[in-house]
Amino acid sequence: MSNFLGNDSEPLPDGIVWLHFKQGDQRAFKVLYQRYFKILCRYGCRLTLDRQLLEDAVHDIFIDLWRRREHLAEVENIKFYLFRALRNRLVRNGRNNIFENSEDIDGFLDYLVSLSSEQQSIDSESLQARVKRVQDAVENLSDRQKEVINLRFYHGMSLDDISQLMGLSKQSVSNLLFKSYAVLRLRLKELSFLTMLLSMA
Amino acid sequence: MNDERLNPENLLNNDSFINWVLRKEDSFVWNEFLRANPDKQALIERARQVVLELHEAEKNLPAALDEDQVWSRIESSMKDEETSSMRTGKSRAGFYWLKKAGSLVAAIGVILGAWNYYYGQKRITYKELITHAEVENKLLEKVNTGETPMQISLGDGSVVTLGKNSKLSYPPNFQKQKREVYLSGEAFFNVARDASKPFYVYANETVTKVLGTSFEIKAFENSKSVTVDVRTGRVSVYKQSGIQSMDPEVTGLVLLPNQKVTFDRDEQSLKKNLVDTPLPIANLPAEYKKKFEDVQATDVLKEMEKIYGVRIIYDHELLSKCIVSTSLRSESLYDNLDVLCKTIGGTYKEIDAQIVIESKGCAGE
Known part of the structure; x- marks a missing residue:
């Protein structure tokens, strides 16, 4: 099995990690998490100021990802995929009205x-x-x-x-x-x- | 690059420019452009600064979450997931509703939905019920560790007699629309009538709903079953079914006086029977005795149905020919049935919480 963390060589491209993850490899899943957690948070904090809400949403999208791994398509742009999942989740989990707010002058x-x-x-x-x-x-x-x-x-x-x-x-x-x-x-x-x-x- | 359109804001909206500044991509294009347009160098440089400053500004936002902590949470959910899919693969739709659940009943239903999802048919403990109920409401708890039953008066006038080794949790003040209490162990409930505020007893995996009545529940945590015996009134008992059915009561059983329901915690099934000792539903004086002389046996049976609130099935034509003299006492239905059956030469049995009388009748004078 390849080294997901890419300690000794180039890190594996997302696409390959994604394939391993889809086959149920938990290490690959963790690599995806490590690669995207911070990025997601940096976007998420612009979507909601509620830390708990953000944490729940991040937790939920990763669990959802894991649960549906076998049915997921090949994803060209994982970051975009996760961003959309996060945005949708925050809309669904509700409570923050960021998405309804009109431009606030x-x-x-x-x-x-x-x-x-x-x-x-x-x-x-x-x-x-x-x-x-x-x-x-x-x-x-x-x-x-x-x-x-x-x-x-x-x-x-x-x-x-x-x-x-x-x-x-x-x-x-x-x-x-x-x-x-x-x-x-x-x-x-x-x-x-x-x-x-x-x-x- | 079209020179006329080259203003800083357009640069900021140019994907290739952003890629170049942030990712060092497309540098050939931009280096070439700078070489060909030395006069634009200052402009490009300033636009580049803006991008970098905004990038830095966004990068330096306070880190919202702890990576390891969120990961542990994800890992533990994954474990639960595996366990659950091995057992039942139940729907998990309830999970996200958890946070939104407005009413307590909805919350309980959803929480149980989530439990079902996580733990399959895991038994629900009193502690879990309380923990989740307390999210909405502070609860008082009474524990009877003594040998004698303990009387507890609830705010609505209802009285609960708590058996030994039993616990009851209830809010100091009931909510507007409903009265909810949580039981572990056994208790007799005498519920003050209030049709607008149903009274719910949560015990293990069952919910007992009443308007005003008296009944007894036995729901010990380590016991295989939960039983609800009804003394008076009308009670419905159902399984905590989470969110699968909109109205879980539909799948439950309605109990009339002298009926009891047994919930088998392993099979998750509800079964209805008569209580072990069916007593008159009206408060009859202890010395009550109703005499019948030379009446049709059917008259006596009708009276029994009335006194005990139990349906008795028999061949009317056949038994109306039996003329009997007997008396009914305020004792168990079964004692009275024994006496009657002896006189008409019949037997009885209980089927589906009803009494069925078998007799050849009294045709031969």
């Missing part, structure tokens, strides 16, 4: 009011501080905007995949991203964003 407006008081120079900012500021800026986005920013810039997902995952047209995803940029642009006046976007306008 109020939080952003509140933020704008407070913004004028903080005038910091970028040059003096460390990378860490910049990241923090970007984080704060992202926090002002609506839930769906956060989700789309997460998928796009953390997970590097294509517009096609995002549109399939979120159940939106590609155009809507694109618009959602543009709207997010607009918010971020205002939020990050002092950062590269502003300079860049204004200079281009």
